Amino acid sequence: MEEKTILFRRDFTLVVIGQIISLFGNGILRFALPLSLLRETGSSALFGMVTACSFAPMVVLSMIGGVLADRVNKRDIMIGLDFCTAILMFVFYFALGNLPTVPLFIAVLMLLYGISGIYQPSVQASIPLLVPPEKLMAGNAVINQVNTLSGLLGPVIGGVMFGICGIRAIVVLSIICFAFSAIMEIFIQIPHEKRMRKKGVLAVAASDLKESFRFVKSEKPVFFSVVFLISIFNLVLSAVMIVGVPILITQVLKMSDVMYGFTQGAIALGGLWGGILTAMTAEKRKLKDAYILLLICAVCVAFMGIPLLLRWSTVLSYGVITLMCFITMGVSALFVVQIYTMIQKQTPPQLVGKIMAALISIAMCGQPVGQAIYGVLFDAFQEQTWIVLIAAAIASFAISLYAKKIFSRLEEESM
Structure with a gap:
C-alpha cells in the first residue's frame, strides 16, 4: 500500500534528471541565440519575426510528437532527439562565421524548437505511466518545476558566459548537456505496448489525429473552447512577454x-515557485477559479508599462519589470499544471499523447503570430513602449473575463 504513494521511483527520477540536463x-x-541576433541587428521587428519563425515548427511538430509518443517507445524518442540535438549544435559550431548570420540563426532556432515540439509530448505522455494516479498532479508539477529550474539556470549562466566567453562556449556546453542526457536516458524503462500498423507513417498519423478529434468532438467538446481561449491569450499576452x-x-x-540573464532567471524562478505552490495547493484549487490566474497575468503586464509611462529611473524600472515577470511566470505555472492534469485525467490512456500534443499545438498557434506583430509594434512605438504593454494588458483582461464561464463549465463536467 505504501509503494503506491511513492512519487520518485527509479524511472521517474531518471526522467526528471534527464530533463534537467x-x-x-x-x-x-x-537565451543566447536570440540575444546574439538582437545585439547584432538591433532590430525589434527582425527579432520578432525570427522568434515567430523559430516557434512555428514547434507548433506543427508537436502534433507529430504526440502521435509518436503513443506509437513509439517514449524512451527511444528522448534518446534519439537528444543525440540529434547534440549533432545539430556540433554542426552549428563550425558553421558560425562561415555562413550568413541571420539565415543560420533562423534555421538552427527552428530546428531546436521543432525538436522540442516532438520531444515534450513523450515526456508528458510518460508521466501517467511512471507515477501512481493519486500522484499525477504532483508528477506534472515536478516536470513543470524541472522546466523552470533549467530555465532559471540557463539564462543566468548563459548571460554570464555570453558576456565573458561569447556564443561558441555556450554551444560547446550545450553539446555536452545533450550528449550526457541521451546516454543517461538509455537506462530508463518506460512501459510500452507496441501497436501494429498496416499503413504508412503519414497515414497512421492522420488516422490517429482523426481518432483524437472524434473523441474530443463527441466526448469533450469543451476542450475546443479551452484551446481557442489559450491560443488567443498566447497571441495577446504570452507573445508580448x-x-x-x-x-x-x-x-x-x-x-x-x-x-537580462538575471531577468530570465527570475522568470524561471517564478515558474519554480508556481510549481511548488501547485503541489501545496493541488487539492484546494478549483477549475472554475482558473480565470483568476489569467487576470493576474494581465495586471502584471499592465504594471510593467507603468514605470516606462512615468519615466522612473532605469534601476527601478528594471526591478519592477523583473518582479512582474517573476509573478507572471509563477501564476502561469499554476494555470498550466492545472489544465494539463485536467486533460490527462479526462482522456483515455491510449489517446493522452496525441490529444495533449494536438491541444497544446493549437493553443500555441497564436504565439508566433503575436511575436511577429509585437516585433513591429515595439519598433513603431520604440519611444513609447508602454503603449504596447498597456494595450496588451487590457486585451488580456477582457479575455480572462470571458474565460470565467468556460472554466465553470469544465468544473461541472469534471464532477
Whole structure:
C-alpha cells in the first residue's frame, strides 16, 4: 500500500534528471541565440519575426510528437532527439562565421524548437505511466518545476558566459548537456505496448489525429473552447512577454546581457515557485477559479508599462519589470499544471499523447503570430513602449473575463 504513494521511483527520477540536463542545454541556447541576433541587428521587428519563425515548427511538430509518443517507445524518442540535438549544435559550431548570420540563426532556432515540439509530448505522455494516479498532479508539477529550474539556470549562466566567453562556449556546453542526457536516458524503462500498423507513417498519423478529434468532438467538446481561449491569450499576452522582455531590458533600458540573464532567471524562478505552490495547493484549487490566474497575468503586464509611462529611473524600472515577470511566470505555472492534469485525467490512456500534443499545438498557434506583430509594434512605438504593454494588458483582461464561464463549465463536467 505504501509503494503506491511513492512519487520518485527509479524511472521517474531518471526522467526528471534527464530533463534537467537536456532542458538546461536548451535553455542556454534559447537565451543566447536570440540575444546574439538582437545585439547584432538591433532590430525589434527582425527579432520578432525570427522568434515567430523559430516557434512555428514547434507548433506543427508537436502534433507529430504526440502521435509518436503513443506509437513509439517514449524512451527511444528522448534518446534519439537528444543525440540529434547534440549533432545539430556540433554542426552549428563550425558553421558560425562561415555562413550568413541571420539565415543560420533562423534555421538552427527552428530546428531546436521543432525538436522540442516532438520531444515534450513523450515526456508528458510518460508521466501517467511512471507515477501512481493519486500522484499525477504532483508528477506534472515536478516536470513543470524541472522546466523552470533549467530555465532559471540557463539564462543566468548563459548571460554570464555570453558576456565573458561569447556564443561558441555556450554551444560547446550545450553539446555536452545533450550528449550526457541521451546516454543517461538509455537506462530508463518506460512501459510500452507496441501497436501494429498496416499503413504508412503519414497515414497512421492522420488516422490517429482523426481518432483524437472524434473523441474530443463527441466526448469533450469543451476542450475546443479551452484551446481557442489559450491560443488567443498566447497571441495577446504570452507573445508580448517573449518579444517584449528582451527588447525592454536590452534596447529600452540599455541594460547589460548579464542583467537580462538575471531577468530570465527570475522568470524561471517564478515558474519554480508556481510549481511548488501547485503541489501545496493541488487539492484546494478549483477549475472554475482558473480565470483568476489569467487576470493576474494581465495586471502584471499592465504594471510593467507603468514605470516606462512615468519615466522612473532605469534601476527601478528594471526591478519592477523583473518582479512582474517573476509573478507572471509563477501564476502561469499554476494555470498550466492545472489544465494539463485536467486533460490527462479526462482522456483515455491510449489517446493522452496525441490529444495533449494536438491541444497544446493549437493553443500555441497564436504565439508566433503575436511575436511577429509585437516585433513591429515595439519598433513603431520604440519611444513609447508602454503603449504596447498597456494595450496588451487590457486585451488580456477582457479575455480572462470571458474565460470565467468556460472554466465553470469544465468544473461541472469534471464532477
